Amino acid sequence: MSWNLKKFAPLFGLAVFALVLFVLSKRLGDIEFSDIVQQIRSLPLPAVIGAMICCAGAYLLVGLYEGIALHRVSGQWRVWYAIRTTVIANPVGRAVGVALVSGGALRYRFYSALGLNARQVGSLIVLMTMPYLLGVGWLIDVSLLVHTQAASQALGLSTATVLILACVGLVKDFGWLGVAKWRREPINLKQIQLRVPSLSHTFLQIALGIAQILCNTGILYLLMPPEINMSWPEFIPLYCIAFVAGQISNVPAGLGVLEAVLLMMLPQIPPAKLLGTVLAYRAIFEVLPLLVGLALWGAYEAGRVKRKLSA
Secondary structure, eight states: OOOOGGGGHHHHHHHHHHHHHHHHHHHSTTOOHHHHHHHHHTSOHHHHHHHHHHHHHHHHHHHHHHHHHHHHHHOOOOHHHHHHHHHHHHHHHHHHSOHHHHHHHHHHHHHHTTTOOHHHHHHHHHHHHHHHHHHHHHHHHHHHHHSHHHHHHHHTOOHHHHHHHHHHHHHHHHHHHHHHHHOOSOEEETTEEEOOOOHHHHHHHHHHHHHHHHHHHHHHHHHOOGGGOOOHHHHHHHHHHHHHHHHHTOSGGGTTHHHHHHHHHOTTSOHHHHHHHHHHHHIIIIIHHHHHHHHHHHHHHHHHHHHHHHO
């Protein structure tokens, strides 16, 4: 008997959401909504502006690599087209949930207009996930190794366990560099045949992925209250763990998952202040780009209709 795991994705999402509600209820029982609002109002304007700049930088970096991926699978240099696709597909995908599927469907709609077939779009999507995955891996593993004590306290693990996790992760990271150096045969993923990027291209993926994640972490870190008592490099692995947990939960935008994980890892921050900070982060990183993406999507669809009518 074969099991279709996709059928259980909604149940998994509901289970995660129920667990999140339980965790949040344990920490949020005495919180006043006015305290959350006060935290948002008290955010310094320079911090908000800096967070918005980091957000723009993150989307620009993803869009630039999407342009590179488009060229690798189709031979077309359409960088601004790719950046626009990123600005539309990424926030819409996060809002809908199961971002690879929903964002992938949008990408197929945009790139099929350029003549790409489903296999090429699939290859492009796989390529696009690699900078993020590689960047997250290197940042978490190196941060755990360098900031072992801080990670141990935040994660509730012994320093020996944190060191073991960091070393195992680095073995995986260097192992992929070996694959990029010596493997020449393509990797077959169902109907998608992915040519392994060269070592130099892999270093480009890692650099862009790390830069993107640094921008992501910068958005939230700049908005954090003084009680965080933690440097930006120490905060990076905690953010990556919380964000990845939200991504794999199948909950749209990781709603509640990010908050629950941060509440567990940052107990030194009053819950009301932390939730106010995360709400401001979501407004800058998710809501604002979603509004921009929907506007660009509407303009794109209106342009297609206009061209069809004129034809």
